[in-house]
Amino acid sequence: MRTHTIFVLYLCLVSTNSFAHSGHIFSHAIEACENKQISQKCSYIVGGEKYYTGTCQVLNEVKMCVRNQPVKTIDADSATVPKNNTGNDLSDDPKFQTLNEIFANQGLTLNEFSVARANKLSF
Amino acid sequence: MNHIYMLVILFGALALVACNGTEDTLSTGSDITSTSSEDTTDENNNATTTQIGLNPDYFFDSALSEPIETTACTLTDGTETLCYEIVISGVPSNNEIGPFCPTHIDDDATQGGVWFDGSGELYQLDGAFIVYTKTLYGDDWQLYDETTGEVFVTDTQIACEAAARPNVDPEYQNHCVECAIEYYGGGVAQKFLIPASPIPLSTPEQVGADLGVALNGVVIAGPAPVSAILAANTIAAFDDCGGHINPAEGYHYHAALGCSNIITTLDGHANLLGYALDGYGIYAMLNSEGEEDYDLDECRGHSDDSRGYHYHAASAAENMFIGCYQGAQGSVEIVQ
Numbered sequence: 179m180r181t182h183t184i185f186v187l188y189l190c191l192v193s194t195n196s197f198a199h200s201g202h203i204f205s206h207a208i209e210a211c212e213n214k215q216i217s218q219k220c221s222y223i224v225g226g227e228k229y230y231t232g233t234c235q236v237l238n239e240v241k242m243c244v245r246n247q248p249v250k251t252i253d254a255d256s257a258t259v260p261k262n263n264t265g266n267d268l269s270d271d272p273k274f275q276t277l278n279e280i281f282a283n284q285g286l287t288l289n290e291f292s293v294a295r296a297n298k299l300s301f
Numbered sequence: 302m303n304h305i306y307m308l309v310i311l312f313g314a315l316a317l318v319a320c321n322g323t324e325d326t327l328s329t330g331s332d333i334t335s336t337s338s339e340d341t342t343d344e345n346n347n348a349t350t351t352q353i354g355l356n357p358d359y360f361f362d363s364a365l366s367e368p369i370e371t372t373a374c375t376l377t378d379g380t381e382t383l384c385y386e387i388v389i390s391g392v393p394s395n396n397e398i399g400p401f402c403p404t405h406i407d408d409d410a411t412q413g414g415v416w417f418d419g420s421g422e423l424y425q426l427d428g429a430f431i432v433y434t435k436t437l438y439g440d441d442w443q444l445y446d447e448t449t450g451e452v453f454v455t456d457t458q459i460a461c462e463a464a465a466r467p468n469v470d471p472e473y474q475n476h477c478v479e480c481a482i483e484y485y486g487g488g489v490a491q492k493f494l495i496p497a498s499p500i501p502l503s504t505p506e507q508v509g510a511d512l513g514v515a516l517n518g519v520v521i522a523g524p525a526p527v528s529a530i531l532a533a534n535t536i537a538a539f540d541d542c543g544g545h546i547n548p549a550e551g552y553h554y555h556a557a558l559g560c561s562n563i564i565t566t567l568d569g570h571a572n573l574l575g576y577a578l579d580g581y582g583i584y585a586m587l588n589s590e591g592e593e594d595y596d597l598d599e600c601r602g603h604s605d606d607s608r609g610y611h612y613h614a615a616s617a618a619e620n621m622f623i624g625c626y627q628g629a630q631g632s633v634e635i636v637q
């Protein structure tokens with residue numbers, strides 16, 4: 179365990195340079211918490227259509243978004259907000275951010291998201 | 302919703318592929334009712350959540366180096382209490398370890414394990430994925446010999462240890478990394494001290510490198526450091542159970558893929574797969590209807606009358622089990 183932790187920390191320290199030339203390595207869960215405090219809400223989108231929401235936590239020395247709601251599928255074409263299991267819009271639920279907020283977190287407007295999805299870009 | 306159901310089917314299929322090993326003698330189908338429980342009270346002596354502790358009978362006997370005993374222990378918050386001492390032998394009792402890396406780019410999914418990088422995707426680690434890493438991760442990725450199609454795999458102990466160290470030997474960059482449990486005495490024994498009755502915390506605490514133990518005797522680890530692994534142009538391959546081997550800890554899980562969900566609940570709730578270091582149970586992500594709960598807290602836990610407070614594992618694609626601890630933790634150490 180301690181060895182594991184030291185190993186991870188060391189890797190984090192030495193990895194910066196080699197990381198830079200390794201192409202588009204990404205982790206949405208880590209990026210979603212880059213400028214957030216522990217316990218703050220976070221969300222991210224996988225494959226242009228899977229919507230993850232949760233809170234920022236530190237796991238094994240890394241701050242990342244820990245999902246605590248079921249994964250939702252976004253219908254960006256009709257710009258609808260994901261619904262919960264009772265069929266209600268999650269936009270009414272204070273736990274959820276609006277789609278626009280999510281896209282803003284990823285540096286996109288809803289329109290840009292739709293275009294990106296139409297072009298089959300993944301982010 | 303179609304995608305969610307597809308994921309469920311995928312995970313179910315993976316679990317079937319991965320868990321077709323030998324059956325143990327433990328009877329399944331029992332409900333979580335015989336576990337020791339205790340009500341806690343707040344400062345006003347009002348009853349709060351029922352604390353339901355670990356049930357040692359749920360572990361496979363063959364997963365353990367010695368029978369589970371109770372012993373005095375001190376938890377992370379300073380509480381002196383009684384803990385279960387669980388000593389695992391370091392190999393899963395109900396299925397084989399591996400396979401991890403495919404050896405040729407023509408290999409199919411049965412000849413390799415899985416890979417997840419925390420981006421929300423779970424990849425079958427077959428030969429095609431080895432080729433795909435160049436597209437996925439960058440042009441400097443070359444995990445196979447373009448002439449022969451052979452995958453660069455760390456297939457000796459020297460290679461495994463040169464690649465599974467912080468300063469990856471440049472010779473073993475651009476490798477699919479795997480280690481054999483035979484290099485480490487056939488399994489690394491570890492001793493867990495887990496409170497017999499969980500002690501709730503007022504604020505959650507962070508998860509570290511290891512966070513619990515599965516019922517089949519495998520260490521449940523925190524997220525794999527996939528960014529660092531990828532930075533060395535390596536894939537630290539997982540088998541179809543979400544586990545792999547490193548020289549320090551032996552075999553351990555980074556994801557819940559159904560291989561230790563051996564206690565079946567009767568009320569439709571997800572199955573128990575193991576316990577966290579704070580003594581709370583960790584259950585699979587989905588219930589018998591294939592659905593996930595909506596009321597999980599930031600640690601991915603919630604309470605019910607039968608189970609008290611407990612956690613639900615995240616999906617393998619998320620590279621994690623739980624988000625934090627809601628209870629004071631015991632400890633885990635390697636048995637020398």
Ligand SMILES: [Zn+2]
Pocket residue numbers: 522525545547553555
């Ligand atoms: Zn690991």
Ligand SMILES: [Zn+2]
Pocket residue numbers: 570571584594603605611612613
């Ligand atoms: Zn539950």
